[in-house]
Amino acid sequence: MDTLFGATLTQDQHNLLAAIAHPWLAGGEWPRWANIQHQYDLRGEDAEATLYSMPYVGIEGPFAANYGFVFYPRPRVGPRDRVRLTVAASLFLPEVKVMAGEPFVEALRHMIDLYSSRVITDDVPTIILRSTELAAARPDLKPRFVQVLPDLLSHEPAISTGGVDLADGRWEREVTRSVMKYIGVDTVEGYIAKTIEIITANAAEIAPAPVEEAEPQSSPPGRGPYIDPALLDDLEKAAQTSSWKLHKLIALCRELNENYAAGNPYSSAAMIRAILDHIPPVFGHQDFKQVAAQHPFAMQRTDKAHAQRLAAFKDIAHDGLHRPISTAVPAIGMDDLEAPARLNAILHEVARLL
Template sequence: MSELFRVMPPALSKLPSTLDREQVRLLEIISLPLLNEGKPSTWGRVLDLAEHKAGMNAETAETVLHSLPRVGSSHQVGMSYGFTAPPERYMNETSEIRPTVAAGLVLPDLNAMVSTPFLSVLHHMVELHRNRPIDMVSSEPVRAVLRSGELAQVMSRMRPEFIAVLPELFRFEPYIQADHTSMSPDGEWEWRIKRNIFDYKDADSLDAYVTKTCELVSKSNQPTIYSSGPSLDSIVSSHFNNSPIVGQVGVEVGTTDAQPTETPSGETRGAYVKEAIITELEDLDGAGDLRTDKLVGLLRELNFNCANGQPLASNSLLRAVMDHVPPGFGFPVGTTFATVVAQAKWGHSDRKYLKKLTDFRDQGDDVMHRQMDRRRSRIDMDDMPQAAAVNAMLDGLVVALQKRKAAATAP
């Protein structure tokens, strides 16, 4: 399949409330499995239905898919939000594609069955956060917890099938985040609500929710400008400044802070690995006699190179991360990442994410081990795996290390 090439339009700050006929038709087709079966569609199924119901061939369907408006980064690196979850750069028959809650703006059926009940849950989450008991003694922050069983009691008219898929819906809403999630074998789940849910306290309609999400996504893709620190002249004594330094050469030292840079389309890359996950891994240093300092260093360097558009370094660092983590999942030193994916306990969606990381290994080998020849490197930032896949793997690592830490401290 040839790569789609198109001129990038100006960056959007808000999703439109209307789409053209082909866009709406494709979005309806993408939404059917979620509405009928509570699960995402595969691109192969979308192509079958697009051909049968809308007369679109594969090339037209992919062109329409990539024409759907998005706010934020149009690349795999950086945060974005649109009517669907971010599509893969190269769609294949098994690629998953799903609508977001925002699709309810243009699809009445999705609005009624997904977006409207989602808003009810969102308002409930805001109230749980507002009413959480605050411990005035502990130094740890207090988090409210959304539980599927309690939600079913509070919202007795809500369909059980909808409650069951809520964690999957949350995963593709960029600011409905959790400090920790868990699911029991019988399907009951918990979602520990992060503080940023309070940003949605005034989101009293679907349009207000989508507008706020677009605002937050746009803000996340803007570079942070830090004011310069104090001059050395103000903190170094005049005696030191005037003293001769024998046998040394003055060297100009540049900053090493990660400065997000613009992509060719004028966008700014956001964080590839979520800072909250890096912080959790940092806090888990020493859990079960495993040190996380090297992993944290690799992840911070990965974010730095992604933010600055360095594809070769980014590919190499991600490959190093994948080779580094197997012991954290309870496997012996020397275990391959593919073995972890195959043998560790993963949820259905997480396993699909991790399969994509396993497939990335060949690309990582190409970057790290292909010897120089006459050809130019064609690897760029768009060839990096989806950030969601990397964050899903690291979130699973956090859970595994938390269990090791709890087991080590248990009486």
Template sequence: MSTLSPDVLTAERRAEISNFLTVIAGPWLATGEWPLWGNVQHHFDRYNVDVDDLLQLLPRVGEGPGAPFAAGYGYTTAMRSPIGEEDVVRLTVAASLVLPEMRMVVGDPFVRVLNHMIKLHADKPVSPSEVTRAKLRSRELADAMPYLKPCFIQVLSGLLAYEPAISTNRMVTFNDSSWELDITRSVLKFRGVTTVEEYVDKTCEIVEANVIQFLPSNVLHVKARNSDVAVLTHADAPDQAQSVAERGPYIDLVLLDELEEAGQKSTWKHHKLLALCRELNDNYTTGNPYACAALIRAVLDHIPPVFGHKDFKQVTAQHTFAVKRTDKAHAQRLAAFKDIADDVMHRPISANVPVIGMNDLPEPARLNAVLQELLSILR
């Protein structure tokens, strides 16, 4: 039983969380649009409830000192502080454990689709000369699983994008709102999962295992923040002391290879872009936040001409992304990172200079999504 199981909550706490999640789920269940944080705040302001504190007290797993932003998992997707009124707040599949209406509309159908994805991956054709990829397509999904509601199929790609233990590649949305994405080996970890409870338990297990690599060398595990914090140190578990892995790459290595391949057939010269990305990966794995911030800014300054614009601000405002809402949100967050990058490169020395850390960098998924869009254009 994971920390996110409602069974570990008191009746009063469960009711409080259920009420909070219901306010978030309402607009999405009615229209398919997640609410803005300012609207959620306004709802609870009327009842004199500090919803910001309530959000921070929601149970989460896989978070600890040194862990990157959005590494954990909870009933909502991670939101970077300070949260703005125009920030979108989303629920995860885990919220289905608390909200019966979410379970019926999202949780149970999601688990059925996950098993379908596992079968598609297992049945994909194999070529001796290239790596083949199974694809999940909304049109085919409607035929293969006719009991799924069209509204669920429409939003499924967005749900998958925010489930941390499932990685998907090359998500594309077409003009008729249909979509397709590549299925990766990550789904194989969920073999045998048949219920929402099993899915959430497995996701928590994967998230907690992954986050260990980001924790300080003398801290191996931190439990969910809503419970008593238990820290396992090397002294407590000497056999695990050497299990802390290196930080992974910032830019997906498969994506880098695909950019290099596409660049060889394009009139755009891609050599500087690849060099910037590889240097970014090197500095990210070794934990150099100032170099990473500068390199992220350099990438964003370098790529706008491929999108047909002069700067990244124009790309964010005017480009129509394949996954319109999700990738546009990624681009907007990257554009907002300009202030931190400017701080890194232009703030002069003084008696009081704020320190930039690895947690101040944008989540890797954001730049990977923008580069995936660039790859589609190059092709």
């Protein structure tokens, strides 16, 4: 048995990590959950029970408030969802440590160097990590690792990044201030320890520990993502053959998912409005009201109705963002947000146009 996060990892849990790792080590692709379930079903075992028993630090909630061995869509994983290992799993699987953990730390050190050497000017620059430049600067990193690094970065919760995948396997990712917390980290164990420290602090800010005398209370189940993770994958793939830069759009979608899962109505409303303000040029228009009124959607009647509702929703978001304080102003709640299906439909149209 192994231990991490102050908990015990059973042989069943260790075996599940190995089952998830195998297809990634063999071909660079994380498995669909249905395929893992099938392996367990053939043996008369319960893969889902083992998955949900995996230890983690933090709380069930937004992405940057918990960290464990396995990343999967919450609150429940679906058959077509891909399940991924985090860098933490490399402590228990030597092959993953060699293929992912150690090179990840080396790539992170390069990202720290990039951000540390940025020029101090009045206009704060955007620091971009490019696959071609990383390969040239760190020739000891294997091409296969460079290719999969964006996916690894996207599922390590203490590192904030967004970007696009370009043609011929090239990619770009933004390097943010979040990497500076890892200055001095030069081992996998050091990276995981620092990540646990960051996530534990994040979780404490979101959900402070209850007073000892308080009665324990059960928490309601968390919300699923507002933007379908599969749709985010489609947008990244569509960007490979498009001249549009999707760094900001994908980052906004991820932040919307985090705030929606955390039950933050004002932040969620702001992210929805930001997305609606950001995408009109893809449709050939200047603002979203023009999109709702004039764009010939593939599903004209249904998607046009979604667009019109979202155009009207911008007034609610505007109210939440700009109405000044007074003695009697109604608050915005999660029920005031438009149904996720509406924005997902519009973003599917964006992916189609790209």
